[in-house]
Amino acid sequence: MSILADPTLTWIARLVLALVLGWAAVAKLRSLEEFVGVVGNYRLLPEFLVRPVAYLLPPVELVLAVGLIVPATQTPAAVATAALLVVFALAMIVNIKRGRTQIDCGCFASSLKQYLSWTLVARNLVLVALAALAAVPAGGRMVTWLDLATMVLATVAIAIVYATISRLGSFEPAGGRRKEA
Amino acid sequence: MLEALAISQAVLLLLVIGLAVAVFGLVRQIGVLHERVAPMGALMTDRAVSVGDAAPSFDLKDLNGQDVHIGGKRPRSQMMLFVSPSCPVCKKLLPLAKSVARGERGGLDLILVGDGDIAEQKAFVEKQNLQDVPYVVAAEVGMTYQVGKLPYAILVDDEGFIRAKGLVNSREHLESLLEAKETGYGSIQDYLDAHSTGRAPARPNGAAEGEHAGAGTQ
Numbered sequence: 373m374s375i376l377a378d379p380t381l382t383w384i385a386r387l388v389l390a391l392v393l394g395w396a397a398v399a400k401l402r403s404l405e406e407f408v409g410v411v412g413n414y415r416l417l418p419e420f421l422v423r424p425v426a427y428l429l430p431p432v433e434l435v436l437a438v439g440l441i442v443p444a445t446q447t448p449a450a451v452a453t454a455a456l457l458v459v460f461a462l463a464m465i466v467n468i469k470r471g472r473t474q475i476d477c478g479c480f481a482s483s484l485k486q487y488l489s490w491t492l493v494a495r496n497l498v499l500v501a502l503a504a505l506a507a508v509p510a511g512g513r514m515v516t517w518l519d520l521a522t523m524v525l526a527t528v529a530i531a532i533v534y535a536t537i538s539r540l541g542s543f544e545p546a547g548g549r550r551k552e553a
Numbered sequence: 554m555l556e557a558l559a560i561s562q563a564v565l566l567l568l569v570i571g572l573a574v575a576v577f578g579l580v581r582q583i584g585v586l587h588e589r590v591a592p593m594g595a596l597m598t599d600r601a602v603s604v605g606d607a608a609p610s611f612d613l614k615d616l617n618g619q620d621v622h623i624g625g626k627r628p629r630s631q632m633m634l635f636v637s638p639s640c641p642v643c644k645k646l647l648p649l650a651k652s653v654a655r656g657e658r659g660g661l662d663l664i665l666v667g668d669g670d671i672a673e674q675k676a677f678v679e680k681q682n683l684q685d686v687p688y689v690v691a692a693e694v695g696m697t698y699q700v701g702k703l704p705y706a707i708l709v710d711d712e713g714f715i716r717a718k719g720l721v722n723s724r725e726h727l728e729s730l731l732e733a734k735e736t737g738y739g740s741i742q743d744y745l746d747a748h749s750t751g752r753a754p755a756r757p758n759g760a761a762e763g764e765h766a767g768a769g770t771q
């Protein structure tokens with residue numbers, strides 16, 4: 373579809389993903405020791421891999437965030453972002469199935485505590501769709517001043533709405549959370 | 554230009570949907586809030602123990618089978634630290650707690666309190682090198698002291714009274730509990746209240762809820 377290849381949409385998708393990844397990486401780097409525990413809590417990796425993976429994830433996210441903005445690397449970065457988000461979603465699904473919903477998602481490390489839920493999985497799928505949009509090479513339409521305004525303003529607005537909804541998700545659900553040891 | 558307008562319009566509509574979802578979520582939270590503040594009938598909502606009270610005592614055995622006594626008259630103060638293997642902040646805090654306990658003048662007995670599967674707790678002790686610290690697994694302690702969030706610390710003095718307690722996330726939080734014991738102010742808020750109004754503390758160990766840690770709640 374031609375409208376999905378519109379340069380404005382593609383750019384908005386790239387900028388929003390870059391912001392989300394950048395924010396996630398910085399939040400993780402600021403409490404890296406805790407993030408090691410968060411990765412361990414998922415109980416998916418063998419013990420000796422937990423620390424290397426926890427140290428590796430934030431830089432990878434940062435590199436992807438930059439890669440999404442640099443024109444030469446946009447498509448591969450978008451594909452890699454989608455892959456990373458799918459891996460995260462799978463890790464969450466496994467733990468939701470195990471009933472370990474009391475652990476912190478760790479998406480934004482300790483600056484935003486989010487418990488695992490299907491909502492988070494759905495959020496990741498929305499981000500994957502955004503990454504798919506970002507992977508499309510921008511079409512040949514001329515970019516006008518209105519497009520630039522749309523790109524910048526929409527990115528800012530989407531980022532704020534995203535942060536708002538994330539924070540809403542970090543509240544405990546009604547009726548209290550059942551405690552699991 | 555027309556295409557640019559169309560795209561701008563489409564993005565705008567999507568944003569409106571996003572905002573609508575956010576507003577719906579907020580409205581739901583208002584409902585939840587109403588539910589939480591509503592009268593709860595027979596449910597006791599007040600705290601079981603507060604700062605200044607005698608600490609409810611327990612006779613327990615730690616994971617090594619050694620006797621551990623909580624509360625009552627003792628030669629040294631005690632600090633109970635409520636932890637869990639599934640709490641990342643706890644792992645960060647454990648070495649800090651050990652060093653704070655070692656550095657305290659007059660000595661301080663650190664007791665770790667866990668809850669849940671024994672095998673899991675033993676693996677946790679093994680991994681975090683906690684063999685030299687008494688570690689008790691007893692849900693009733695946390696229930697009696699009404700510990701809701703981890704890691705939570707409770708300081709009991711040598712006379713068996715609770716001197717400070719609160720959610721602890723950092724070395725500063727731990728030290729603030731010990732500070733509370735030395736100054737007689739249950740929390741930094743009590744101290745500031747007493748000093749900003751120029752009056753002596755009405756209740757030196759009064760109803761402090763360890764709110765200093767609340768600000769750092771993650």
